[in-house]
Amino acid sequence: MAFIASDEFQEWLGKTTAILPVAKDPNKLMQTFGADLPGFQRKNVKALIPRTYAPLTITPYLTIGNSEMTTALKDHLAGQDVNTVLREAGERVDKRIATEQGK
Structure with missing residues (x-):
């Protein structure tokens, strides 16, 4: 190493x-x-390589986006089209965030 x-x-x-x-x-x-x-x-x-990176913005919804991106990656690796899995992941994120905000 x-x-x-x-x-x-x-x-x-x-x-x-x-x-x-x-x-x-x-x-x-x-x-x-x-x-x-x-x-x-x-x-x-x-x-x-950028000279500086944007600061990480942590929101209450970060874990929702991360989990849906993981699902999208798994779906793509299973053979689904990348545009489709990203669109579907975005729709799921929007729906889950709307549910969280409605609580």
Whole structure:
């Protein structure tokens, strides 16, 4: 695990396979990201990782959304169309939130 998490391995992975680095400070690793891949030449690959992330907004309905997304993922992996499972999950979330708000 130490090797997989090392900066050297993460840099090689980013250069050769375009897998985003997993590091506390990915800035150094992003300097060589995709360097060995023709489609990444002269591209602003640093823009793939935001400088700051939006703060996590926790609402009373977060667990409802999370559980429905898990169900949607399972349905998609079982063979259903991704657009259908996302639409159905959204409808279930809306219905469950409306029920919660009506209490």
